[in-house]
Amino acid sequence: xxxLGIRPGGRLGDIGARxxxxxxxxxxxxxxxxxxxxxxxxxxxLGFDRGRLLMQVDGDGLQLRVQRGDAVEDLGRVPLPAxxxxxxxxxPLAKLLAPAVxxxxxxxxxxxxxxxxxxLRLPAAAAGRLRDVAGxxxxxxxxxxADAVVYDARVVGRRDGDGQLDAELVVVPRHVLEPQLxxxxxxxxxxxxVDAATAGGVPxxxxxxxxxxxxRSRDPWLLWNLALAAVAALLVVALAWQLLDNRxxxxxxxxxxxxADAAAGxxxxxxxxxxxxxxxxxxxxxxxxxxxxxxxEVVDELTRRLPDGTYLEKLSIDDRRLMLIGLSRExxxxxxxxxxxxxxxxxxxAGALQPDPASGRDRxxxxxxxxxxxxAAAAAKxxxxxxx
Numbered sequence: 001x002x003x004l005g006i007r008p009g010g011r012l013g014d015i016g017a018r019x020x021x022x023x024x025x026x027x028x029x030x031x032x033x034x035x036x037x038x039x040x041x042x043x044x045x046l047g048f049d050r051g052r053l054l055m056q057v058d059g060d061g062l063q064l065r066v067q068r069g070d071a072v073e074d075l076g077r078v079p080l081p082a083x084x085x086x087x088x089x090x091x092p093l094a095k096l097l098a099p100a101v102x103x104x105x106x107x108x109x110x111x112x113x114x115x116x117x118x119x120l121r122l123p124a125a126a127a128g129r130l131r132d133v134a135g136x137x138x139x140x141x142x143x144x145x146a147d148a149v150v151y152d153a154r155v156v157g158r159r160d161g162d163g164q165l166d167a168e169l170v171v172v173p174r175h176v177l178e179p180q181l182x183x184x185x186x187x188x189x190x191x192x193x194v195d196a197a198t199a200g201g202v203p204x205x206x207x208x209x210x211x212x213x214x215x216r217s218r219d220p221w222l223l224w225n226l227a228l229a230a231v232a233a234l235l236v237v238a239l240a241w242q243l244l245d246n247r248x249x250x251x252x253x254x255x256x257x258x259x260a261d262a263a264a265g266x267x268x269x270x271x272x273x274x275x276x277x278x279x280x281x282x283x284x285x286x287x288x289x290x291x292x293x294x295x296x297e298v299v300d301e302l303t304r305r306l307p308d309g310t311y312l313e314k315l316s317i318d319d320r321r322l323m324l325i326g327l328s329r330e331x332x333x334x335x336x337x338x339x340x341x342x343x344x345x346x347x348x349x350a351g352a353l354q355p356d357p358a359s360g361r362d363r364x365x366x367x368x369x370x371x372x373x374x375x376a377a378a379a380a381k382x383x384x385x386x387x388x
Contacts (some may be wrong), residue, residue: 050068050103050104050105051066051067051068051069051104052066052067052104052105052106052107052192053065053066053097053101053104053105053106053107054066054067054072054107054108054109054195054203055106055107055108055109055184055187056108056109056110056111056197057080057108057180057183057184058077060079060080061077061078061079061080062077062078062079062080062184062187063076063077064076064077064078064093064097065109066101066104067203070202072201072202072203075097075101078093078096080183080184080185081184081185081186081187082185092185092186092187093187105192105193106187106190106191106192106215107191107192107193107194107195107203108180108181108184108188108191108193108194108195108209109194109195109196109197109203110172110176110177110180110194110195110196110197110208111197112196112197112198112199114172114176114177114180114196115170115171115172115176115196115208116142116144116170116171116172117168117169117170117196117204118137118141118142118168118169118171119156119166119167119168119169120134120137120141120153120166120167120168120169121164121165121166121167122134122164122165122167123163123164123165124158124163124164124165126165126167127155127165130153130154130155130167131151131152131153133153134151134152134153134167134169135151137169138151138169138171141169142169142171144171144173148173148174148175149171149172149173149174150171150172150174150177150194150208150209150210151169151170151171151172151208152170152206152207152208153167153168153169153170153206154167154168154170154204154205154206155167156168168204168206170196170204170206170208172194172196172208177194177208189215190215191209191213191214191215192209192214192215192216193207193208193209193214194207194208194209195207195208196208291371292320292370292371293343293344293370293371295317297343298317298322298343298344298370299315301341301343302315302324302338305337305338305341306328306334306337307328307330307333307334307337309328309329309330309361310326310327310328310329310330310331310334311326311327311328311361312324312325312326313325313326313327314326317370320369320370320371321367321368321369321370322344322367322368322369322370323350323365323366323367324364324365324366324367324368325363325364325365325366326363326364327356327359327361327362327363327364328361328362328364329360329361329362331349331353331361331362331363331364332353332362334347334349334364334366335347335348335349335366338366338368342372343370343371344368344369344370344371345368345369345371345372345373346368346369346373347366347367347368348366348367348368349364349365349366350365350366350367351365
């Protein structure tokens with residue numbers, strides 16, 4: 001029997017197992033759903049699915065079973081505690097059960113013949129207070145009154161079509177339950193619940209014991225779970241702080257990079273503006289240079305147009321102004337000779353001619369505007385635009 005979890009020898013006494021305190025239906029469902037993904041061994045280590053110890057009165061003996069999930073394992077049969085045993089005595093099963101089994105919540109399992117089961121169809125809203133709603137159905141569904149029985153209900157299934165749920169009402173007369181509790185002696189005061197067995201011996205999964213009489217056992221893993229929860233909370237806070245710190249560092253680095261890129265962009269914009277100014281200035285100079293002839297072209301044109309016997313003492317090109325100072329025997333005809341040139345326009349004498357007795361020629365000062373006439377320049381520009 002020791003291999004099944006019972007230790008031979010010892011005496012009967014007090015029970016020390018308690019249920020793990022719940023944290024509410026929704027939280028319990030959420031935690032149980034998450035734990036369902038873990039292996040069975042891990043669930044037992046973490047305090048989920050610890051199982052329960054089933055005790056069934058069988059004559060003068062007590063049949064012990066362990067239920068974990070849907071599996072029920074027989075441990076063996078032990079004698080019932082003595083009727084005169086003190087309730088405050090040591091655990092009657094302490095030396096018979098292994099520590100892992102002795103700490104499980106203990107339930108009384110009733111035989112199928114002791115209870116009555118009825119199927120109910122209830123609105124889906126009744127699921128939150130199923131036991132209270134089922135209590136009003138006892139008089140209609142069973143031959144007993146609500147005061148004469150202990151009862152509980154469980155959800156069997158939900159209907160998708162009409163939004164109702166199928167429930168099962170389980171009732172046991174009090175005059176049937178009380179002898180069972182009396183037979184347990186000191187064990188009765190430490191029951192976490194009372195369940196009924198099906199025809200196959202499997203518990204129905206209800207708790208017929210009134211809530212006020214249920215014994216709550218201390219969870220041996222409660223302190224560990226609280227410690228792990230505190231550590232997990234600290235780790236989450238530390239992780240969140242680290243993430244926030246990383247985000248701050250990333251934001252600072254991004255701000256510095258943006259500032260550096262902005263400075264580089266401003267420098268690039270200034271250089272681009274400077275380059276555009278240089279290009280515009282060069283284009284202006286190129287246009288200005290293209291609009292007026294070069295000095296070589298002007299000298300060549302003058303050489304061909306000035307008559308023989310004309311000497312130049314000074315040739316000056318100041319921006320667009322051409323000035324000639326010299327001596328010539330045909331000084332009066334120079335204006336006519338210089339007219340019609342594509343390199344300048346509007347030639348004219350500046351001042352009166354002055355005879356030079358030494359050379360027998362007349363001294364002249366002649367000016368002209370370099371470049372084509374304004375009308376010709378505008379026409380040339382329009383032609384260039386039209387060609388474009």
